[in-house]
């Protein structure tokens with residue numbers, strides 16, 4: 001039986017898969033583990049009553065296990081690993097926090113209106129650290145096989161790529177060749193192509209936060 005999962009619908013297009021990186025992380029995990037699923041697209045600006053009843057906090061993603069709705073992508077990915085252990089996506093502890101500061105650094109830089117506040121350099125430092133890690137251990141964070149850390153990073157790096165190009169005319173420096181190779185590898189996977197938001201929806205999702 002298919003697993004039921006609630007994810008974000010696109011801003012302004014409630015019938016299309018939206019731009020939530022945490023939702024895509026869960027969908028990537030389901031795809032990579034080949035678990036059949038049924039999608040519920042949630043318009044987060046106008047959440048349906050049934051969704052708020054099963055999930056009063058109102059955040060996506062949520063997934064239904066044994067008749068219970070479970071929130072939070074960290075918890076969901078952990079449960080998916082327990083219930084569907086093959087293929088294993090568990091990272092060894094030494095790589096579990098690789099790249100974990102990239103998303104907050106990206107958001108800070110994206111929202112920054114002060115070019116001297118150091119937010120661009122902070123993001124560059126995180127990307128350089130990832131490049132060095134991939135150079136030593138790549139092509140994925142744990143070597144040849146994709147793991148849960150890659151599936152968490154992939155949607156966040158996609159948002160970084162799309163939103164910084166659009167709002168700041170900024171791209172990942174060419175000399176970070178291992179990061180560029182990593183992005184190509186991640187974004188070309190079938191699982192990613194199938195679960196990604198369209199670029200215009202990523203831009204629409206960030207616009208209110210950038211212009212706040």
Ligand SMILES: N[C@@H](CCC(=O)N[C@@H](CS)C(=O)NCC(=O)O)C(=O)O
Nearest residue numbers: 020021022044059060061072073074
């Ligand atoms: N820590 C949560 C974060 C989930 C999250 O922030 N979801 C956002 C969309 S990307 C959301 O549901 N926003 C709607 C709201 O807060 O009302 C996770 O990893 O699942």
